[in-house]
Amino acid sequence: MRLFEKGKRIMPLKLKLKSKDEIPAEVQSLYVERDGAWVLDVEGAADAVQLRAKLDEFRTNNFALAKERDELSCCPLGFTV
Secondary structure, eight states, rough: OOEEEEEEEEEOOOOEEEGGSSSSSSGGGGGGTTTTTEEEEETHHHHHHHHHHHHOOOHHHHHHHHHHHHHTTTGGGGGGO
């Protein structure tokens, strides 16, 4: 498997894989095992993973708040129909 062809990328590398078997032999040295998964060992990757987790948490919280707002706006002052 070739990763590059005349300076053009052919195969993108995945940031995180579940098992070592998923890693192409040509790039196994670029991955390290962390927390039971295989992660591409690049500078700043941990920051990206943490940012994604925070984004997911923020999004989930926003959905919950929007649902609560919608439920409250249908019945002002707590009166139910």
